[in-house]
Each structure stands twice: as structure tokens, then as C-alpha cells.
Amino acid sequence: MNLDFTERELAFRDEARDWLREHVPAGPMPPLDTAEGFAARREWEATLAAARWSVVAWPEKYHGRDASMVEWVLFEEEYYRSGAPVRAAQNGISLLAPIIFEHGTPEQQDRYLPAMADGTEIWAQAWSEPEAGSDLASIRSTATRDEARGGWLLNGQKTWSSRAAFADRAFGLFRSDPTAERHRGLTYFLFPLDAEGLSIRPIPQLDGHPGFAELFFDDVFVPDADVLGAPGDGWRVAMSTAGNERGLSLRSPGRFCAAADRLLALWRERGAEHPHLRDRVVDAWLAAQAYRLYTWGTVTRLTAGGDVGAHGSVNKLFWSQLDVGLHEVALDLLGPESELRDEPWLDGYLFSLSGPIYAGTNEIQRNIVAERLLGLPKGGRGR
């Protein structure tokens, strides 16, 4: 057991560090969930892509560097340490791309991956519906066969779709066989957000920014070429993305380590006024450190051929609570200033509050941990 990196890995890290130091835009960008913030990130992510830093773990053919998983985690640490902003393209890159690599046709891979890598097409996730949140298998939006045109007609409503108001395309599940039982008869579709018959209503979030969007489908046509996986097999295909969302890919340790470093800086500045917050600062730092080391353990397991499985739920519970905890103690250190809207910690705090809700609520994750990892019996409820 060791935490030593190879020469190659260290060289990769240093190269990333040097490049980021030189290119990361100075000063904070406008918030991601605004039109200006989204546009600013498009520009930044094009710069990243031009230097082939946007999807380091992908094959070179698709704009990547064939980086190993260790190198990917090292890159993420450097990325956030450098002060670079959260990516606008993250939903596509971490939730959709793994599915395209696994289930996509070669044509779909060639059509979608390069445009995702260079930021020209940014994707939104369209899963949730007003009546289907935690119980995702109960979605009602439909896909009906259009034999004549060789495709499908989508109808219904999706909601809480992050930044769909600014994105270019979306991926989502629709019920293609109304007679099949819950998890069957769902199909996974890829579609443009400016499609005919599709209307979009932005919804402001707790922070006031239009981060959510509602999508209304009125006979939106999608050709067969944009069905991901087999028709009717959408649940299985989608569940492989859920694993990614809860597991390693969406929340790399770099984000929390960088926030923990900022918290320590804040403690040095303000700690003397609040000695009673000492233990909470320590616990926040400690949790970030635990997350970092846990991730290296996961990387070791994955590299040896293991999988994340239900441990992804353990991971999701931990990072979401860690994120809230880090921000809460920072706000307490800031004292009365913490309520001011231009305080960056406040933005981070408001965002952290959504962590226990999205990517499968923490109650759902605890059910998964209890049933699949601890082997406790299923209760009298669905799922």
C-alpha cells in the first residue's frame, strides 16, 4: 500500500498545473446558472479543449489524452486548486459520455463526443418529471412510434433540468411501451433543445438564478439514430449513468480539497474571533481529507477491475454532507457578513444545500446502502 505516484503521473500533474496557472481566468466568473456565466464558461471550456485539457481521460481520437484514472484525479485536484470554475459541460461529460462510450453506436460516438469535448454542444439531463422524482421509474412522458419518418414522437413534461435554458441538447427517458411494467418499456433519447414542438421555461433556484428549466414536449420528433441503446432498454442504460452520478465522476475530491484549503485560510483570518468553531473547522478539513483518500481507494479498486456499485451511494451521502458542513462553518466564521449576497461562500452554501436532494436524495441513498450493502430487508414500498 502506498500513495506514491509514478514519474509519468507526476509529470502529467506538473504539466496540468503549469498550464492551469497560466490560463485560468483571474477573478470569479458570473454564476454558472446565469446566461452570462454560462457564456463565460463556454469560452473558458473552449480554451481548455484547445489545449486538450477538457476531457483528459478520453481517448485521443475524441480530444482526450488517454489519461489513466489516477491521472484524471490528479488533474481534477489541480483544476480546482487553480481556482478554475465548475464546468458547464459537466452533465454531458460525466453522465452522458460514459453511456455513449458504452452503449452508443460508432456513428453516435463520432457525432456527439467531439462536440461535447470542445464545448460546442453542451448537454442537459432531462429525467425528472413533476410526478416522478425519487420514483424515476414512474415517468409518464411518452414516445410513440412514427414509422413513416423512421423515429419517435415525444410528448409530456420534464422538470428540474439543470441549465436546460442555456444548453444545446438533452438526454432523457420516455415511456415507449405504455403496456410494459414500470422499469420496462422506457427508451433513452438524445434531442436538441431547440427542436420543433419543444418549449422551455426557466425556473429560478434558491439563489435567484435560473438554474432549473421545465421542458414541454408537443410531438417532438427524434429519429432512430438518436435512440441510445435499444428501444425499451432505457432503464438499464440510464442506471449506468446514475452510478456515475453518485460515484466518482461528478464530485472529484479536488473540489472539496480546494474548498477546505479556502476554509483554513478563512480560519487563519477570522478564527481568533470564533475559537469555539475550532472543532468544526477541523471536522470539515478532516472530511475533505477522508474523501480524498477514500477516492484513492476507489481508484485502486476500479483499476484492479472492481466496480463502484452500491458504494456509490456511500460516496454520495458523504460528499453531499461534507459539502454542506464545509460551507456552514465558513458562514459561521464570516459572522454577520455571511448573509450578504455578494459573499462567494454564500453562493457555495446555497449550492451545497441541493447536494442531499439531487443525484438521488440522501434518503434514497440510505435505503440503497441499508438494503444492498447491509442486507436489510426491503420495506413495504416501491423501488
Next chain:
Amino acid sequence: MKFALNDEQRDFAKSLDDLLGAADVPAAARAWGEGDHAAGRKLWTRLADLGVHGLCVPEDAGGLGATPADVVVAFEQLGRHLVPGPHVESIVVAPVVLAAADPGALERLASGELVVTLAAPPHTPYALDADIADLVFLLDGSTLCTGTAGALRRSVDTARRLFPVSAGERLAALPADTVAAAFDAAALACSAQLLGAGERLLAEAVEYAKARRQFGRAIGEFQALKHALADVRVGLDFARPLLYGAALSLGSADSARDTSAAKVAAADAAYRAARTALQVHGAIGYTLEHDLGLWITKVRALVSAWGTTSVHRKRVLAALSTA
């Protein structure tokens, strides 16, 4: 970069688990608390036969010169199985002390022949099992003396028999970094014991939740219990990497910071496991007859042994503030 146990470490854990699982350790722990050490001494010898007592003794003195990660592996099993006795003292601290005071005794320590204990105020003011130890020391700051045990003080954990120690003959002045390294190693071993105890408490609670029925169903179907147990799983899973991270940095510049982080996380996770396991068991867990209480009280004792969580949180922040 490989942050996981290797095959030998897994095999070592398994052989300890097998040995201890086959012995009735809770009965030995109960007897130990009542002053009957026979069963516990038998376990001591069998653990020594597997190399546990030589883990920290250098190879040229008859030990294994093992890595700190191996020590963590062993102590997790000692905690999981509730093994009584001054193991942190004899296995982890004694090699350091004897190297200065009586190097000739190291071989007998490794073979399990010697039981060594010590008090190291302020964090470890009492010596465990001084009444049956072959050697008792007092490490006060960096001054090492022989120790004379006073009258027994009862611990919340009946198997921890604590004795105040008064200084006898002055043996050596240990270098400050040697003392610090010994303290870190002891805190780390104690953390591993906590993690093992926490794992056992979770396993017991899960088994009970599957078997116990109320309102016509297994209590494990109730979400309130499921969620509490899931949170215990999360806490233990994220304490473990801090333990192994600390094992890797033991003796380095980050040693104090990392061992303290491990102790805080292991203590919090194990304590949560203890509280939850008791709640899941209901009144049966609150009885002296049921073994669960042996782990619950052990965890409470270890939370404050070799540095309370508060002391360790302070050390973490001190290290970070000067970084």
C-alpha cells in the same frame, strides 16, 4: 499508487479473524475484568504465535519489523473481537521504550513472553493491567522511569483495569521525536481498535435488525433504523482511509496531523456505531448479560484513551495552522 490492502495484509487479517472468531473472546474479556486472566493469557500467546507481538520489534531483535499498515490491520481485529489486555502498550509502545531501557528484552516481548504496560501522562495517566504486567513504566514527558502500580481504578470498560503509577528508578531521557512517534503509533493503534469495534457493532446491529420482529415485520424494514445504520456504514467507510493514510505518513512531518485526524474520525464513527447498535437492540442491549455492552463500553473508553477527540482535533488544527 495503490491505496488498498495487499494480499498478505488481507491474509493476515483473515487468520486473526479466524483465530479470534473461534475463541470465545467475550467470555475471556468478562473473566479478565473480574481478575481471572487465564483465558486472556492464552489468547495473548496465540496472537504472539501469529506474530502480532513482534509487529513493531525490529527483525534483528526477533520481531517482524512490520509496516504501520500491518499494525492497523492487526488492531482492527483486536477491536472487532474485543481482545482484552495491554496490547497498545506491549505491541506498539513497549518496543520503543525497551529499545532505550532494555534492548535485551525485545526478543521476549516479540515472543509474547513479556507483558509490558505503562502510563504516559497527561493523555494516558493510568497503566492498563499493571497488576499482571512483567514490566511497568512511567513515561513522563521524555523521562522514562520504572513504575510502581497503585490501587486499581475501575474503567467504564470492565476489561480495562487501570492503575495509577508512581515513578521508580529513572532509566533514560528519550528524544522528543521518539516520544512523539510512540504517541502517534499508540493513537493510531487505538484508532484501529475503535474501527474494528465499530465494524463489529454495526454487524451485530444489522443481524439483530434482520431477526427481531415487531408489528409483524423485521425491525430492519423500518426506515428510521435503516437510515441510522446506513449512516454508521458511511462513517466507518470514511474513517478507514484516514487510518491507512496516517499509517503511511507515520514518522513523517505530517504524522501528528494525520494520526490525530484518524483518531478523531475513528472515535466519532465507532461512537456512532455504538449508540446506534444500542438503539437498534432496545432493552436487551442495555443488559449486562448481553455481549453488546462489552463493545459499547469499550468504545466509550477508547474514545478518550491515547488522547481525547478534543486533544486530537486541537493537534490537527495546530498542524494546519502552521502549514
